[in-house]
Amino acid sequence: MADIKYDKTGNCGSFGLNRRREILLIILSGVVFLSGVCLWGLLMDPSLYAPDYEARRLAPSLSHLFGTDSLGRDMFYRTVCGLSTSIQIGLLSALISSVIALVLGSMSAVFGGRVDTAVGFMVDLCMGVPHLILLILISIAVGGGAAGVITGVAVTHWPNLTRVIRAEVLQIRSAQYVQIARKLGKSNWHIAAKHIVPHVFPQYLVGLILLFPHAILHEAAITFLGYGLPLDTPAVGVILAESMKHLAAGMWWLAFFPGLALLFMTQLFDIVGDYLKILIDPHSARQ
Numbered sequence: 706m707a708d709i710k711y712d713k714t715g716n717c718g719s720f721g722l723n724r725r726r727e728i729l730l731i732i733l734s735g736v737v738f739l740s741g742v743c744l745w746g747l748l749m750d751p752s753l754y755a756p757d758y759e760a761r762r763l764a765p766s767l768s769h770l771f772g773t774d775s776l777g778r779d780m781f782y783r784t785v786c787g788l789s790t791s792i793q794i795g796l797l798s799a800l801i802s803s804v805i806a807l808v809l810g811s812m813s814a815v816f817g818g819r820v821d822t823a824v825g826f827m828v829d830l831c832m833g834v835p836h837l838i839l840l841i842l843i844s845i846a847v848g849g850g851a852a853g854v855i856t857g858v859a860v861t862h863w864p865n866l867t868r869v870i871r872a873e874v875l876q877i878r879s880a881q882y883v884q885i886a887r888k889l890g891k892s893n894w895h896i897a898a899k900h901i902v903p904h905v906f907p908q909y910l911v912g913l914i915l916l917f918p919h920a921i922l923h924e925a926a927i928t929f930l931g932y933g934l935p936l937d938t939p940a941v942g943v944i945l946a947e948s949m950k951h952l953a954a955g956m957w958w959l960a961f962f963p964g965l966a967l968l969f970m971t972q973l974f975d976i977v978g979d980y981l982k983i984l985i986d987p988h989s990a991r992q
Contacts, residue, residue: 725984728980728983728984729984731976731977731980732977732980732981732984735973735974735976735977736977738973739792739970739973739974739977742785742788742789742792742970743788743789743792743793744789745785745789746785746786746787746788746789746790746792747789747793749782749785749786749789753779753782754778754779754780754782754783754786754939755778756776756777756778757773757776757777757778757779758776758777759777760773760777760779761773761774761775761776761777762774762775762777762954762956763777764958765958765962769781770962771783771784771958771962771963772956772958772959772962774947774948774951774956774959775951775956780944780958780959780962780963781962783939783944784941784944784962784963784966786939787939787940787941787942787943787944787963788941788966788967788970790934790938790939790940790941791921791924791925791940791941791967791970792921792970794851794854794855794858794920794921794924795858795917795918795920795921795924796917796920797855797859798854798855798856798858798859798862798920798924799858799859799862799913799916799917799919799920800913801855801859802858802859802860802861802862802863802866802916802920803863803866803909803912803913803916805859805860805863805867806863806864806866806867806869806870806909806912807866807870807905807909809824809827809863809867810824810866810867810868810869810870810871810873810874811870811871811874811901811905812824813825813867813871814870814871814872814874814875814878815874815878821871824867824871827864828864828867828868831861831863831864832864836861836923837923837926837927839857839861840857840858840861840923840926840927841857841927841930841932843856843857843860843861844856844857844927844932844933845932849932849933849935850933850934850935851934853932853933854924854927854928854933854934857923857927858920858923858924861923862916862919862920862923865912866909866912866913866916869908869912870905870908870909870912873904873905873908874901874905877900877901877904877905878901880900882900883896883900883901886899886900907985908985910981910985911978911981911982911985914974914977914978914981915974915975915978917971917974917978918971918972918974918975921967921970921971921974922967922971924940924942925940925941925942925945925967926942927942928940928941928942928943928946929942929943929945929946930946931946941963941964941966941967944959944963945960945963945964947959948960948963
């Protein structure tokens with residue numbers, strides 16, 4: 706990510722925007738773009754990417770920006786629909802995974818002892834198994850399809866965030882103002898609501914957003930391998946899997962544009978998460 710230079714007043718370049726406003730603008734732009742892609746795919750008329758045998762195997766042009774496949778389907782609209790599907794699955798699975806991390810990380814820090822040991826064992830066990838293999842096994846066990854993909858991604862992406870939340874809760878529990886609140890007779894619920902949750906929530910939110918690109922890429926990966934979404938679903942993993950059959954025939958656009966769009970979308974999630982972390986963490990914001 707390119708460094709941005711600021712003057713002594715905190716203004717950025719000739720636009721007159723301070724750093725906080727610029728970061729908020731970048732975050733808002735990314736969220737609006739990703740939300741627009743998701744809604745566009747949800748509301749899109751399926752006839753836009755339906756088979757058209759008179760327009761088969763066309764190279765990219767103004768009428769078909771990403772070209773067409775062997776069935777004459779417009780790859781631009783099919784890619785947008787696939788990205789929308791990936792965003793929906795990624796959001797749901799990342800949300801479930803982050804809630805698991807929040808519960809286990811908090812329990813591990815609050816109760817300690819055997820609970821901490823058990824949570825640590827589950828984290829090590831999950832991280833010790835090759836990630837993609839564990840995803841495939843869970844997806845097959847659940848029965849494949851969207852339910853298998855969501856379950857597999859949700860159950861395998863919580864360990865790192867669990868460790869972060871555990872460390873944050875341990876730090877805030879040992880803080881002086883929390884100890885003072887305990888001596889003043891404040892209940893555990895009061896301390897959790899007033900001190901622990903406000904401190905942990907920003908880290909949880911950043912961790913949740915940074916889970917999205919991993920969830921989306923792994924959904925596309927297991928779908929590409931044939932263990933995820935069904936073949937009749939306009940998903941990026943399905944599109945890339947189908948494109949492998951036609952690359953030798955010179956139809957490079959079937960894999961290039963959908964793959965590039967998937968990479969751009971995941972990088973955009975990373976950018977939003979990184980800038981949100983800078984916005985929340987005052988130490989990073991001063992760098």
